[in-house]
Amino acid sequence: MSSTSQDGVMLSVNPLSCLHDEPVSIKVSGLKPGQDVTLHSSMKDVRNVHFMSYAHYRADGNGEVDVDVMESLGGEYEGVFPMGLFGSLAPAPNEYKYTRFFKRDVENPNIVTISVHDGHLSAETLCSPEASKPLSSVVNERHYMAPGVQRIPVRYGKVRGSLFLPPGDGPFPGVVDMFGTAGGLLEFRSAQLASRGFASLALAFFNYDDLPKGLEEFDIAYFEEAVEYLLKHEKVLGYGVGVIGTSKGGDLAVSMAAFIPSVIACVTINGFFAPFGQGLRVEGQLYPPFKWDQDRLMISDDGIINAKACIPGHKYVGKYMLPLEKSHSAFLFLVGIDDQNVNSEFQAQGARKYLSSHNYKHGCLVESYPGTGHLLEPPYSPHCYASFQHTFMSAMCWGGSCKYHTLGQERAWEKLQKFLRYHLVERVHISNEKYVTSVRLRSRL
The missing domain is CATH 3.40.50.1820 (Alpha/Beta hydrolase fold, catalytic domain)
Structure with missing residues (x-):
């Protein structure tokens, strides 16, 4: 459900594995009060096209971010949008921008990596080879076929x-x-x-x-x-x-x-x-x-x-x-x-x-x-x-x-x-x- 970095930052995605039409809850803890962070989602399709999204958040007085109830301050979307990191997935800056995501291999789940980064970062920075290591990251498996289908x-x-x-x-x-x-x-x-x-x-x-x-x-x-x-x-x-x-x-x-x-x-x-x-x-x-x-x-x-x-x-x-x-x-x-x-x-x-x-x-x-x-x-x-x-x-x-x-x-x-x-x-x-x-x-x- 969660991943903890050496700095004590914990990113949790619940559930870690789910059907594709099910929502998840995303929370971060162990941050400094008021710390600016970027939440980043990333996945690739069967053609190896990279899709990504990102949003800017500010930790509360307890050093926590709860995507279900807190507003994004910028990035791909603003305001409260619990599933925004999934709904706003789009071709990364180095991909053809008018590429539609088609799921062709329904027997395999979408593998979405969710990560949290220090500061409010741009899409270009997040995708750069020189990008700094995330504070914490978690993989969410999103299945199209329930067990037994x-x-x-x-x-x-x-x-x-x-x-x-x-x-x-x-x-x-x-x-x-x-x-x-x-x-x-x-x-x-x-x-x-x-x-x-x-x-x-x-x-x-x-x-x-x-x-x-x-x-x-x-x-x-x-x-x-x-x-x-x-x-x-x-x-x-x-x-x-x-x-x-x-x-x-x-x-x-x-x-x-x-x-x-x-x-x-x-x-x-x-x-x-x-x-x-x-x-x-x-x-x-x-x-x-x-x-x-x-x-x-x-x-x-x-x-x-x-x-x-x-x-x-x-x-x-x-x-x-x-x-x-x-x-x-x-x-x-x-x-x-x-x-x-x-x-x-x-x-x-x-x-x-x-x-x-x-x-x-x-x-x-x-x-x-x-x-x-x-x-x-x-x-x-x-x-x-x-x-x-x-x-x-x-x-x-x-x-x-x-x-x-x-x-x-x-x-x-x-x-x-x-x-x-x-x-x-x-x-x-x-x-x-x-x-x-x-x-x-x-x-x-």
């Missing part, structure tokens, strides 16, 4: 991905999990969902294995096959599944909810309520996509692209809308108010209004988080304001401010789990109880 590579028909199963016999509520135009296979959310009791299929849909290398027209049959795989699995509850989609994955999730009856819970995170960029084919019928209006791209002085204004507004609602009113799914739209990539608030409210106009009975919730950007991931993923994006071969703005984005992560993750657990487990149980009661009453009559 299984990762199973999936090649089922045309379906490609990885299934994550919680420990135990099950059966567990099943979820299909998708991301956006980053492509490939991203597993970090599914690994964490399995750690919280869900059987989660991390589903790739392009640029992975033998799937198409680029984004092309989609066929709903591919996603139906993924749902079929989940429902056939002996450890998955067979009543229906949930889907989660971020960004481009959001309109794929909505499409699945619209056309696959066994999808009974749909979570869209800063996504779309109609096909975007690529069309959707359903049994021979093509639902056309709406496109970027690239004439409306905004580029900042430092070359960062803001695409929010490029997505059409009200004029496309009727033309491109999917028949969501025919869905059997409850909907949850999670929205970052400061999303600078998608006009996600409009997307979510548009879906809600559309469903309301059709007296939709299964429910549609919109949860919005101020100061939160596009990349709304499980806690405590490093906040990324902008990163290189292959669509434009340039840095893309995602938005959000670190402190509010981290808070949004916490709240959205809790809401997502409660929503899925209710609609995949509790609501099904209630419906079954009502059905059994109805049968019993009819048999008595």
Whole structure:
């Protein structure tokens, strides 16, 4: 839990090993009253890119610093921010500044070194080879997979991905999990969902294995096959599944909810309520996509692209809308108010209004988080304001401010789990109880 230096300075991180979505407490003792110190966090990804954060604190009259309750006076953030040393992790000064942290090796934890240094130091000083030795340091292991979670590579028909199963016999509520135009296979959310009791299929849909290398027209049959795989699995509850989609994955999730009856819970995170960029084919019928209006791209002085204004507004609602009113799914739209990539608030409210106009009975919730950007991931993923994006071969703005984005992560993750657990487990149980009661009453009559 702690490390003590020869000078008697003790740095404690509690717990030392935890799941990635769990907070830790950081405290320092043995300092001089009023001593200025810098707390520093550091880790490397699988590409060996160095990410770091730092914050300036001043010891109290007892020579102690408690990050949970004390204000940072400077560094990457200011004010009280208990998980600031994790949420503000960003590329070190010698790295490309618009690098996004992707967790690719979910079977191994993030190894984060926390250290305390004398004085208020800069990022450059902390990363310098001549930097003085820290007063004390501790390593925090942050796991994506709880003990007993299984990762199973999936090649089922045309379906490609990885299934994550919680420990135990099950059966567990099943979820299909998708991301956006980053492509490939991203597993970090599914690994964490399995750690919280869900059987989660991390589903790739392009640029992975033998799937198409680029984004092309989609066929709903591919996603139906993924749902079929989940429902056939002996450890998955067979009543229906949930889907989660971020960004481009959001309109794929909505499409699945619209056309696959066994999808009974749909979570869209800063996504779309109609096909975007690529069309959707359903049994021979093509639902056309709406496109970027690239004439409306905004580029900042430092070359960062803001695409929010490029997505059409009200004029496309009727033309491109999917028949969501025919869905059997409850909907949850999670929205970052400061999303600078998608006009996600409009997307979510548009879906809600559309469903309301059709007296939709299964429910549609919109949860919005101020100061939160596009990349709304499980806690405590490093906040990324902008990163290189292959669509434009340039840095893309995602938005959000670190402190509010981290808070949004916490709240959205809790809401997502409660929503899925209710609609995949509790609501099904209630419906079954009502059905059994109805049968019993009819048999008595």
